Amino acid sequence: xxEFATIFIGMVLINNFILMRFLGLCPFFGVxxxxxxxxxxxxxxxxxxxxxxxxxxxxxxxxxxxxxxAYMQIVIYILVxxxxxxxxxxxxxxxxxxxxxxxxxxxxxxxxxxAVLGITLVNASEGYSxxxxxxxxxxxxxxxxxxxxxxSGIREKLELANTPKSMRGLPIxxxxxxxxxxxxxxxxxxx
Amino acid sequence: MAKFGKEFAKxxxxxxxxxxxxxGLCPALAISNSIDNALGMTLAVLIVLLGANVIISLIRRxxxxxxxxxxxxxxxxxxxxxxxxxxxxRFPxxxxxxxxxxxxxxxxxIxxxxxxxxxSKNPIINSIADALGIxxxxxxxxxxxxxxxQMLGTGSMEVFGIHFFDLPVLKDHPIVMFILPPGAFLIIxxxxxxxxxxxxxx
Numbered sequence: 001x002x003e004f005a006t007i008f009i010g011m012v013l014i015n016n017f018i019l020m021r022f023l024g025l026c027p028f029f030g031v032x033x034x035x036x037x038x039x040x041x042x043x044x045x046x047x048x049x050x051x052x053x054x055x056x057x058x059x060x061x062x063x064x065x066x067x068x069x070a071y072m073q074i075v076i077y078i079l080v081x082x083x084x085x086x087x088x089x090x091x092x093x094x095x096x097x098x099x100x101x102x103x104x105x106x107x108x109x110x111x112x113x114x115a116v117l118g119i120t121l122v123n124a125s126e127g128y129s130x131x132x133x134x135x136x137x138x139x140x141x142x143x144x145x146x147x148x149x150x151x152s153g154i155r156e157k158l159e160l161a162n163t164p165k166s167m168r169g170l171p172i173x174x175x176x177x178x179x180x181x182x183x184x185x186x187x188x189x190x191x
Numbered sequence: 192m193a194k195f196g197k198e199f200a201k202x203x204x205x206x207x208x209x210x211x212x213x214x215g216l217c218p219a220l221a222i223s224n225s226i227d228n229a230l231g232m233t234l235a236v237l238i239v240l241l242g243a244n245v246i247i248s249l250i251r252r253x254x255x256x257x258x259x260x261x262x263x264x265x266x267x268x269x270x271x272x273x274x275x276x277x278x279x280x281r282f283p284x285x286x287x288x289x290x291x292x293x294x295x296x297x298x299x300x301i302x303x304x305x306x307x308x309x310x311s312k313n314p315i316i317n318s319i320a321d322a323l324g325i326x327x328x329x330x331x332x333x334x335x336x337x338x339x340x341q342m343l344g345t346g347s348m349e350v351f352g353i354h355f356f357d358l359p360v361l362k363d364h365p366i367v368m369f370i371l372p373p374g375a376f377l378i379i380x381x382x383x384x385x386x387x388x389x390x391x392x393x
Contacts (some may be wrong), residue, residue, distance in 0.1 A: 019373070020372045021221065021372075022216070022221040022372070022375070023217060025217055025220070026300070029213070029216075071272060071275070071276060073272075073294070074268050074271050074272050074275065074297055075265065075268040075269060075272055078268050078297055078298070079261075079264075079265070079268075082264065113298075114217055114295055114298040114299075117294075117295060117297070117298050118295060121295065125290070164384075166384045166385075166387040166388040167384045170213060170380075170383055171380045171381070171383045171384040171387070172380070173380075174376045174377070174379055174380025175376070175377065175381075177373075178376040178377040178380065179373075181371075181373030181376055185371060185372075185373060
């Protein structure tokens with residue numbers, strides 16, 4: 001059990017996808033202005049990450065490794081993720097209209113989100129077992145949502161702040177990310 | 192030839208992929224902790240971008256509009272696989288230290304962005320110039336960031352085992368933060384602000 005807790009906490013706080021691994025920066029700097037949309041984006045990413053981890057784990061261990069074609073990993077993963085996002089979108093549209101509207105435009109955007117490909121590659125390179133991969137992807141998704149939500153709160157305050165002209169927009173967002181990153185660096189001693 | 196020069200120069204300053212377009216931030220931040228890594232990533236991006244631009248420019252008349260994105264992605268993913276295999280065989284140290292960021296070149300927005308915005312509409316010579324220019328711009332940005340990070344974070348300048356110089360105080364007391372992830376955010380934020388302030392970039 002403690003092994004799962006280590007992976008989970010490690011993914012949420014210590015190796016946070018946005019602040020420590022720089023994955024999923026586009027939504028971090030682009031989308032995160034409202035708390036609501038930050039959380040919707042986070043939940044959608046977590047959902048897709050978890051399903052992508054499950055599917056790619058099965059493909060990796062039952063197709064790629066037995067046939068000795070592990071070097072095809074990148075091509076297969078990117079195709080699987082792109083297809084998966086389409087299928088999930090269709091499925092949600094048919095079965096749960098409310099959820100579909102809640103996810104809105106965020107689902108299709110996820111295909112090109114490097115965080116999803118990132119978690120599948122991390123799972124493969126760390127050699128996680130099936131249940132470890134699921135825990136890792138849930139943790140990575142939660143960490144992503146957490147940082148996106150924190151950033152949206154700071155962004156709201158920043159809108160009203162009197163920032164120097166040359167720092168407005170992206171530069172100040174980077175400085176905020178630096179401070180957040182330093183704070184998260186403090187979690188490093190937890191494990 | 193003048194056109195070639197123009198397409199080449201554009202990528203370095205006016206549409207510098209990292210500082211102006213804010214594309215490819217993930218590799219620019221993640222592997223800019225040493226100059227070795229920055230040069231390795233530049234080589235990977237050069238091979239993939241040049242290959243993708245050439246192939247896509249050649250097939251641009253046969254690709255149906257509706258399926259172009261999946262086709263581009265498969266071409267890029269294949270090139271990234273090739274680069275991965277080359278790096279694994281030839282530069283094992285670099286392959287180790289680039290880690291998952293080497294396969295992640297496949298979702299680097301610079302490459303799909305150039306394929307979609309430029310190579311799918313332009314003849315092959317211009318596409319080559321575009322790829323070279325954008326890669327040079329990417330390299331310039333990466334070298335600036337990694338130079339500052341390595342210098343402040345370790346206090347010594349070493350590129351591929353060749354020792355250049357040591358900084359007097361920083362050598363013994365390096366500011367470790369700069370080689371850790373937050374340092375990357377700080378350096379890129381300050382550089383962007385500096386470029387805006389001095390009017391190099393708008």
